[in-house]
Amino acid sequence: MxxxxxxxxxxxxxxxxxxxxxxxxxxxxxxxxxxxxxxxxxxxxxxxxxxxxxxxxxxxxxxxxxxxxxxxxxxxxxxxxxxxxxxxxxxxxxxxxxxxxxxxxxxxxxxxxxxxxxxxxxxxxxxxxxxxxxxxAGQALRRSGAKAGDDIWVTGTIGDAAGGLAQWQRQGLMSAKLRHRLDRPTPRNEAALAVRGLAHAAIDLSDGLAADLGHMLRQSGVGADLDLGRLPTSRSLADHFPGEAERWTLQLTGGDDYELCFTAAPADALAIEQAFAALDLTATVVGQISSALGLRLNTPEGEAFVLPQAGFEHFREPT
Amino acid sequence: MxxxxxxxxxxxxxxxxxxxxxxxxxxxxxxxxxxxxxxxxxxxxxxxxxxxxxxxxxxxxxxxxxxxxxxxxxxxxxxxxxxxxxxxxxxxxxxxxxxxxxxxxxxxxxxxxxxxxxxxxxxxxxxxxxxxxxxxAGQALRRSGAKAGDDIWVTGTIGDAAGGLAQWQRQGLMSAKLRHRLDRPTPRNEAALAVRGLAHAAIDLSDGLAADLGHMLRQSGVGADLDLGRLPTSRSLADHFPGEAERWTLQLTGGDDYELCFTAAPADALAIEQAFAALDLTATVVGQISSALGLRLNTPEGEAFVLPQAGFEHFREPT
Missing domain, CATH: 3.30.1330.10 (PurM-like, N-terminal domain)
Incomplete structure (x- = not known):
């Protein structure tokens, strides 16, 4: 041609x-x-x-x-x-x-x-x-609008694309569902429009929750506490990556989810849930914005630790 | 980094x-x-x-x-x-x-x-x-507006970048001026704004005059006669490519000039010349638009021939 x-x-x-x-x-x-x-x-x-x-x-x-x-x-x-x-x-x-x-x-x-x-x-x-x-004018969401006390929401499930990539790299058993999530991400434009008047700040998850939320925290001048036990997890990811540590790592530092992360006042949680119900999409509160700087990760067992804020880095070695 | x-x-x-x-x-x-x-x-x-x-x-x-x-x-x-x-x-x-x-x-x-x-x-x-x-609205120039009888104008000089590329490919004597024209083309935005109310159609010369003028002719449903002896030629190009046939080929089929080619009624020629004088830039009438389809090339000696309408083609072999 x-x-x-x-x-x-x-x-x-x-x-x-x-x-x-x-x-x-x-x-x-x-x-x-x-x-x-x-x-x-x-x-x-x-x-x-x-x-x-x-x-x-x-x-x-x-x-x-x-x-x-x-x-x-x-x-x-x-x-x-x-x-x-x-x-x-x-x-x-x-x-x-x-x-x-x-x-x-x-x-x-x-x-x-x-x-x-x-x-x-x-x-x-x-x-x-x-x-x-x-x-x-004035209605676009920015990374810089997160406020202490806000809920941190994530749409859909996270870690699936990173799970699919990890399986492809190992060339072993592969989940078609995870690979599909890697190959055909669903941008959350309708969801974003539905919460435009409710959300305070937003970012899309391209490089992993830790890195992308980190951008939002830095630009908003706030910190956050994440509850690892509440990270929205697909059945496929849980089946193929049964170990919590590996799964959380995929969910926090794996890229390519293209889910939406946004913050909103807890008083608006019900309105947000109703908006998502109308879209037939799940959204999950995974933590809270805090005036204490830093990103704290809390396990269901009550452990707290901090992951290095490194997600997908474009100048890494090609896969 | x-x-x-x-x-x-x-x-x-x-x-x-x-x-x-x-x-x-x-x-x-x-x-x-x-x-x-x-x-x-x-x-x-x-x-x-x-x-x-x-x-x-x-x-x-x-x-x-x-x-x-x-x-x-x-x-x-x-x-x-x-x-x-x-x-x-x-x-x-x-x-x-x-x-x-x-x-x-x-x-x-x-x-x-x-x-x-x-x-x-x-x-x-x-x-x-x-x-x-x-x-x-309504004032943007398009490729499709050329009218039979229009003058065909070209800004600056053409063929310089192609001359610079040809010298680089041969790895022989190189003209710094020609190479500079290849490396640092000057987009003609001010010139275009100056003739916006006068020009009927325009295209920029990225792939060579023959190919780019050819796009304009096809989209306007017209043809053209070009006078090869009037193609605006820099002293550097004339010095380094003294043979007419090679020089015309560079000017007609060489890319990377990024000069502007436009058409306008002959009655507006003086206004156009005045506009360019104010910009300290030359513009040259190189031919006329015709209702007879096709691109006819006329030499100063009265010969007429047709070059294949092929300019820079992006799926050629890399240089």
Whole structure:
């Protein structure tokens, strides 16, 4: 495939929105932002062998490339709108590109996101996506808003993706459910919009709860106490990683969950639970924000310790 | 350097604008678009060994990564505002990153562009930038507006970057001026804004005049006659490539000029010349748009021929 054919392929499948005045095919896209909204912009790259195992299916790579970006919009409680896609490929195999777009556009359609531009170029496989969304002025969630006394909430279950990656690295028995959570993370955009008026601060869990919560604590000038016994755990993770220490390590320091972590006043807990019930999604209080700096981890047996605040570090060795 | 240190480095040097409500450091940036403007968005990737020679200085790579993107905004006659930067690096050497930012931010400052977000990750060197600008609704230039009878204009001189690349590939005598044009292209944003009310269509010259003009012709449903003897040629290019055939080939099919090509009514030629005189930049009429489809190349000796419409093709072999 020549580059022109690739662009034409993207153009035909890009999706439509009324606010896309001019999409793929010119030097730039022309887009209309609602007059009462702020534009919310985030960008993330996936590199083969670093952000996904080399044997990941093309459709899953496409899905994940958009998912990790939508997750950043979720963390700001912004409504997604548009994406640009910079795709670097060793070869432009038609089947691979189509499968990649299948995954990317399946998720895009779920969130009413139009692909409005980008670039295809030759080189080692990597994907950089920039996403754009809207939030009413003053309503976007930030990392810096956590207050002492807040509950710390986490959506869904955590540690699954890290469990899937650990199994892949060991090349032993693998759980299809855990691997699916690694390959097809679900960005929590609807959940974020549902708690926009209730949450004080939010971050998405890309690098592990300890590291990501650590960012929030530092930017908010507060500390936290986590109850390890309350970390939301899938049946698959519990079955495949029965030892608490290993499981907690996966849940605290493993990346790629893309669940939402947010804080809110305890008085709003019921409203939050009702909002999540309406979305058919679980959310769990895993601890409390404290004015005492630091991140304290408490076991069900009453032990307390501190994990080094290290999560996924992008300059580690590739997997 | 750890990723956190990198992000902090970017944050401190990102530049400021009043419309950046929240910049680097959260999950996404919060930005305010002027109420009467459309948002103009473009994204381009540079890959080492494909889009720049492997020996290119870090500062030049930084400059070029932003320049090629600003050039796309110029082609739409949009005023630049913000950029996101996805930087993939084999190692995070402090000196390299600082030099890269020196080049990137030197050009950003010239165009009042703030760096508002992005990602740093480990992998083979590549840089994906997404730029954002504004254009009043209805005033953005498109590729599709060329009209039969229009003059075809080109800013500056063309072929210099291709000449520099050709010399580098041959590893013989090299012109520092040509190499500089390859490494530090000048996006023509001011020129584009100056002719916004006069030009009918525009495109930036990234892949060579023949290919890029070809896009404009196809999207406008017209053809063109080019006068090869009028192609604007630098003294350096003429000195180092004295043979017409080789020089014309560089000018027509060589990439990386990032000059602006636009069309306008002949009646506006004087106004356009005056606008460029005020910018201390040359612009040259190199041909005319025609209702007869196809791209006809006319030599000063009265020969006419047609070059294959092939410019820079991203799935060629890396240089």
């Amino acid at each position: 020549a580059e022109f054919d690739l662009i034409e392929r993207f153009r035909q499948r890009a999706g439509q929105r009324a606010d896309v005045i001019l999409g793929i095919g010119d030097d730039a896209a022309l887009l209309r932002v609602p007059p009462d909204a702020l534009l919310v912009v985030s960008a993330d790259t996936l590199v083969a062998g670093v952000h996904f195992p080399d044997d990941t299916a093309a459709a899953d790579i496409g899905w994940k490339a958009l998912a990790v970006n939508l997750s950043d919009l979720a963390a700001m409680a912004a409504k997604p709108a548009w994406a640009t896609l910079c795709l670097t490929l060793p070869q432009a195999h038609e089947d691979w590109v189509d499968a990649f777009l299948d995954g990317f556009l399946e998720l895009a359609a779920q969130h009413d996101v139009a692909l409005v531009g980008g670039d295809t170029t030759r080189g080692p496989l990597s994907i950089s996506v920039t996403v754009h969304g809207f939030a009413p | 750890a990723e956190f240190d990198l992000i902090e480095r970017f944050r401190q040097r990102a530049g400021q604008r009043a419309d950046v409500i929240l910049g680097i450091g959260d999950d996404a940036a919060l930005l305010r678009v002027p109420p009467d403007a459309l948002l103009v968005v473009s994204a381009d990737t540079l890959v080492a060994g494909v889009h720049f020679p492997d020996d290119t200085a870090a500062a030049d790579i930084g400059w070029k990564a932003l320049a090629v993107n600003l050039s796309d905004l110029a082609a739409m006659a949009a005023k630049p505002a913000w950029a996101t930067l996805c930087l993939t690096l084999p190692q995070a050497h402090e000196d390299w990153v600082d030099a890269f930012l020196d080049g990137f931010l030197e050009l950003a400052a010239q165009h009042d562009v703030a760096l508002v977000g992005g990602d740093t990750t480990r992998g083979p060197l590549s840089i994906s930038v997404t730029v954002h600008g504004f254009a009043p």
